[in-house]
Amino acid sequence: MPETYYRDALKLAQREVRACAARGEHPYLPLLDDFVPSEKINGGITLGTDWIPSELIVGTRNAGRANAFARNFLPLLSENSEFADKWISLCRAHIDEGIRDPITCYEYMNRYYVGEGNKRVSVLKFFGAPTIYAKVIRIMPEQNGSKEVELYNAFLEFNRCSKMHLPEFSKPQSYARLQRLLGKEPDEVWTEDERRDFMAAYHYFREAYAPNGNKADPAVGDALLVYIEVYGYGDLRGKNAADIKKAVAKLQEEITLKRENAPIEVKLEPDDTGSAEKPAGILSKVLPKGDPKPMKVAFIHDKTPDTSGWTYNHERGRLHIERVFGGEIETTAYFNVLDNGDASEEIERAISDGNTVIFTTSPRLLSASLRSAVEHPKVTVLNCSLNTSHRYIRTYYARMYEVKFIIGAIAGTLAQSNDVGYICDYPIYGQVAGINAFALGVQMVNPLVKVRLEWSSVGGVDAATARLRQSGVKLISTQDTRSLREKSQAGFGLAIIDDNGQTPLARPVWKWGRYYEALIRLIRDGKFRAEYEESSRALNYYWGLSADVIGVECFSVLPESVRRLAAMLRDSICSGVEPFRGPLFNQEGKEIIGDQQTLSLEQIINMDWLVENVVGRIPLYDELDDTGKATADVVGLEAVTGEK
Numbered sequence: 221m222p223e224t225y226y227r228d229a230l231k232l233a234q235r236e237v238r239a240c241a242a243r244g245e246h247p248y249l250p251l252l253d254d255f256v257p258s259e260k261i262n263g264g265i266t267l268g269t270d271w272i273p274s275e276l277i278v279g280t281r282n283a284g285r286a287n288a289f290a291r292n293f294l295p296l297l298s299e300n301s302e303f304a305d306k307w308i309s310l311c312r313a314h315i316d317e318g319i320r321d322p323i324t325c326y327e328y329m330n331r332y333y334v335g336e337g338n339k340r341v342s343v344l345k346f347f348g349a350p351t352i353y354a355k356v357i358r359i360m361p362e363q364n365g366s367k368e369v370e371l372y373n374a375f376l377e378f379n380r381c382s383k384m385h386l387p388e389f390s391k392p393q394s395y396a397r398l399q400r401l402l403g404k405e406p407d408e409v410w411t412e413d414e415r416r417d418f419m420a421a422y423h424y425f426r427e428a429y430a431p432n433g434n435k436a437d438p439a440v441g442d443a444l445l446v447y448i449e450v451y452g453y454g455d456l457r458g459k460n461a462a463d464i465k466k467a468v469a470k471l472q473e474e475i476t477l478k479r480e481n482a483p484i485e486v487k488l489e490p491d492d493t494g495s496a497e498k499p500a501g502i503l504s505k506v507l508p509k510g511d512p513k514p515m516k517v518a519f520i521h522d523k524t525p526d527t528s529g530w531t532y533n534h535e536r537g538r539l540h541i542e543r544v545f546g547g548e549i550e551t552t553a554y555f556n557v558l559d560n561g562d563a564s565e566e567i568e569r570a571i572s573d574g575n576t577v578i579f580t581t582s583p584r585l586l587s588a589s590l591r592s593a594v595e596h597p598k599v600t601v602l603n604c605s606l607n608t609s610h611r612y613i614r615t616y617y618a619r620m621y622e623v624k625f626i627i628g629a630i631a632g633t634l635a636q637s638n639d640v641g642y643i644c645d646y647p648i649y650g651q652v653a654g655i656n657a658f659a660l661g662v663q664m665v666n667p668l669v670k671v672r673l674e675w676s677s678v679g680g681v682d683a684a685t686a687r688l689r690q691s692g693v694k695l696i697s698t699q700d701t702r703s704l705r706e707k708s709q710a711g712f713g714l715a716i717i718d719d720n721g722q723t724p725l726a727r728p729v730w731k732w733g734r735y736y737e738a739l740i741r742l743i744r745d746g747k748f749r750a751e752y753e754e755s756s757r758a759l760n761y762y763w764g765l766s767a768d769v770i771g772v773e774c775f776s777v778l779p780e781s782v783r784r785l786a787a788m789l790r791d792s793i794c795s796g797v798e799p800f801r802g803p804l805f806n807q808e809g810k811e812i813i814g815d816q817q818t819l820s821l822e823q824i825i826n827m828d829w830l831v832e833n834v835v836g837r838i839p840l841y842d843e844l845d846d847t848g849k850a851t852a853d854v855v856g857l858e859a860v861t862g863e864k
Contacts (some may be wrong), residue, residue, distance in 0.1 A: 222311040226295065226304055229346045230233030233294035240291055249286045249293065250279035250331035252326055256359055261326060264357040271351040273385050275334040277325065277341055285338050293338075293345045294771025300853040303339075310343045315522035319344060322485050323352060328359040329372050330385060350423075351664050382410045386421055390479050393858065394445050400853060401448050406841065421457050428464035438780060443468060443475045450591050452476070473611040477758060484609050485757040486821055488619075490738040490767050498599035514550040515744065517541065518575035520567055520589075524555045529554070529699065529712065533730045534581045534604070534786040540733025541740060550738065571596055577743055580604065580734070583648065584847075589613050602741055606854050607649035607825050609758040616739065617650060619698070619764030621824065623728045625799035626789045627714050628661025628773050630726050631695055632669060633782050635662065639670045639835070641688035641696035646677050646848050647838050648855045652827045657799045659834045665785075677848030685717060696719050700728050713773075715735055726786070729771040735763065762825075766794045800824060805832040828857045 225461035240247035245389045252261065261281070277293070280286055288297050297303040313319060323337025332354070334341055342350050361369050374392035379385065381399065389395060396406060402409070402418070410418075425447065426440050447456060449466075450471060459467070468475070495592045525532040538551050552573065555565035563585050568579055571592065576599055578590045583605040593601040593612040606617040642658055644651055659671040672693055681699060688696055699712035713727025739761070742748040751759060763769045772790060793799065802813035806829045813819060819827075827840065841852060 222308045222315070223299070224527055225311050225346065226299060226308050228538060229294045229342070230296070232300065232346075233290035233292065233296045234289040234332045236292045236294065237296070245291070247291055249289050249291060250333070251283055251286055252279060252281045252328060252359075253283070255470070256328060260358075260373060261359055262540035264326060264359045265323065267327070267356040267358050269355050272325065274333055274341070274345055274349055274352050276330065276385055277334065277345075277352060277354075279331070279333045280338055281326055281333050289338065289342060295339075295342055305863070307339050307343065309811075311346075312342055313706065314347065320353075322355050324355045324357070326357050326359055327698075329361060330375055330388065332356070354417045367431075373825050381408060382396070382415060382418075384410075384415055384419065386419070388438045388442055389441040389445065390438040393441075394441065394478075396858075398445055398448070401445070402453055413578065417457075421453070424461075425464060426455060426646050428461040429468055439475075439479075442478050443471070446471050446475045447480055448474045449587065450594055470597075472596070476663065477609060480609075480619045480757065485749075485759055486588075486825075487759060487761045488763065488821075490742070490761075490763060497836075514548055514622065515577060515739065515740075516573070516575040517549055517551045517577040518570035518573070518579070519553045520557055520563065520570060520578060520580040520585060521553065521555050522558045522563070522584050531573045531581065534579075534732050537732030539734045541736050544733075544737055545740070548744075555599055558584065564591055567592040567601075571599055576600065577740070578602070581618075582851075584850050586610075586613075586615075586854045596681050597783070600748065605649075606760065606762065608760070608855060611758055614759045614761065615759040616735065618730065618735070619726060619762055620770060621653040622649065622695075622764045622793050622799060623770050623772050624654040625657040625661040625793070626786050627697060627726050627728065628663075628671075629665050629789055630661075630774070630778065630782055630786055631697060631714055632662035632664065632666035633785065634725070635669045635695055638695065639672050639691070640673065640692050641693040641698075643674050643676050643681060643684045643686075643696065643698045644686070645675070645699070646842075647675070647857050649857065650694060650823055652830070652838065653824050655834065656827060656831045659831045660799060661789075662802075663831075663833050665832075668831070671834050673830070673834050675839050675843075677844045677851075678839050689717065697831065700730075723777060726772060726774045729773050731769045731771060734767075735769040736761075738769075754860075764793075806830065807832055809833060 224381075237247040248847060250800065256470045257306070280289075288303055290296055295307055310319065319340050321337075321340070322577070323340055324335040325337075327337055337354075341352060360827070363369060363373075371392050374395045378399065379393035381404075387398075389398075390484070399406060399408070402414075412713045413577060420820055422444065425444050430437065430440055444456075447467065450455065451467060457797065479696070506597070519534060519538045520532045521528075523531045535553060538553055541549055542551055552570065552575065554566050554570055557563040564578070567578065567580070567585075567631045568587055574777045578589070578592070578599060580586070581604045583603070586603050586605055586608060587603050589603045590610050590613055593599065598614050603613055603615050604617060608615050630826040640662060642655055644655055654672075655673060662669050662671055672685050672691060674690055676684050676699070678684070685696065685698065694716050695714070695716045696717050698717075714725045716723040739748075742751075765771070772787055798818045800813075800819040800823075802811075802816045802817040804812045804819070805814055809832065812829070830836070838857065841849065841856070844852060
């Protein structure tokens with residue numbers, strides 16, 4: 221019987237050689253010595269013994285036996301050779317009692333090259349052993365800044381926590397993203413049961429996704445990550461292979477998008493042609509008018525207007541839509557949709573109610589929004605967030621950093637020689653740009669003033685305000701919105717806060733009604749669908765002052781000269797003047813951009829550093845409150861979530 225096995229293995233090896241030749245590939249085992257210097261190999265790090273996925277064992281260290289094996293590690297030498305006799309003996313030992321002695325191999329970039337035990341690997345691979353016991357020596361690559369090395373470094377961090385060698389991904393941040401999606405902290409170590417359960421789920425997914433493919437293919441890992449993002453890890457373990465294949469088919473555009481180097485296309489201005497009514501044609505004047513059904517639009521909120529200023533402003537935007545469109549648009553608001561822990565049920569209810577356009581107004585609703593969009597491709601779903609690369613939904617947000625630059629300049633004119641304060645809510649995309657723009661506005665008119673930074677998601681806004689007051693700061697830019705329960709406008713915007721109370725000076729204005737009006741016109745007039753078909757990327761709407769979806773309100777207490785300055789800055793930004801113009805330096809004094817240079821839009825959105833006149837730092841994930849963590853889980857900065 222073992223002799224027959226050798227004959228079968230030999231045929232498979234010969235077939236592999238022919239296939240490699242047809243593809244123009246080297247048919248034998250790769251040699252580690254060919255691309256890693258011997259002194260580097262000899263200086264490797266001994267890791268001890270481990271069970272290595274057999275598909276990751278791809279070559280041998282030196283040329284001694286390289287041509288005895290095909291590229292798939294099966295034997296090529298004659299059945300009458302001494303090599304064949306030894307292979308057959310190992311085969312018999314494996315059948316009778318199992319191969320117990322560990323091989324010795326060298327790990328380089330998560331691929332393994334055998335130093336001792338080539339025939340054992342060959343026998344075990346022939347019998348389809350999923351893992352092979354090995355003494356491992358790690359060879360670290362040169363830290364040359366290449367994408368391959370960056371990807372490997374991300375894998376090493378993941379491997380340190382999980383002790384797993386699979387899955388593999390095409391992008392470095394996917395490893396930390398998986399850790400986060402599974403509900404684990406960035407540095408949290410996995411238990412043995414967690415490793416076992418995940419690997420079973422991974423192999424089950426792989427067999428459904430690519431039954432004849434390479435288990436170590438990064439495409440499998442990328443597809444798995446998208447599946448978990450949309451449906452959740454628990455859903456994966458409850459599905460059969462047919463269900464997984466069906467779900468993956470729906471996710472194909474999302475999976476393809478995840479592998480793109482530039483997956484996001486940002487729309488900076490609304491389409492002006494969509495904001496005007498089309499003139500009626502001749503036939504419409506002659507023929508009797510029908511009674512078309514109104515477009516039903518749902519607004520999904522995680523809170524209520526009387527508990528959240530953010531929700532209150534979006535609710536005002538919904539009412540604006542009803543006034544502008546009259547009977548053409550029918551809107552419904554759904555509040556507190558996270559009460560049961562998952563917004564999916566409420567979004568499904570909105571769809572069942574006949575809504576064909578759905579706005580979800582919080583980043584915390586992003587995952588549920590994506591899942592519903594995948595399951596209901598005829599429904600248009602948009603989420604209010606920034607810098608999210610999803611194909612099936614679009615996101616919308618405002619370039620609030622433009623407003624913050626103006627308010628910073630106002631603060632600088634009033635600060636004299638005193639520091640000013642800034643309270644930010646969550647360390648998510650777009651917020652750091654607001655902090656830095658405010659600080660640059662202060663610096664422009666008052667170069668000696670520092671901006672002291674605090675976070676309301678660390679202990680609450682009252683605690684953040686108290687910390688600033690204790691440091692002697694009275695001029696503070698605090699919350700951007702207020703709730704209905706507040707009796708005055710003093711609880712947000714730029715204000716003087718002292719023992720006598722609060723004196724409001726200026727505040728940002730969110731014009732969500734205008735934003736929603738422009739978006740609905742795009743959808744109604746067919747331009748929304750056309751944009752989708754013309755682009756293969758994720759579409760993010762990021763409109764600002766020039767689109768009149770945000771603004772600055774200056775209170776009468778401000779001197780007329782300061783109000784004129786604010787108006788002049790607004791006009792300048794609308795005409796194309798960029799607040800982030802160099803030279804710009806970070807807190808460590810490093811020059812980010814030089815004189816007369818400007819940051820790119822991508823640099824602004826992904827900003828995770830603070831300018832030189834800011835005193836404070838970006839908080840750690842563990843410091844955030846529960847809402848802050850939940851928000852950071854979805855759209856948090858990489859520096860906070862660890863997804864680098």
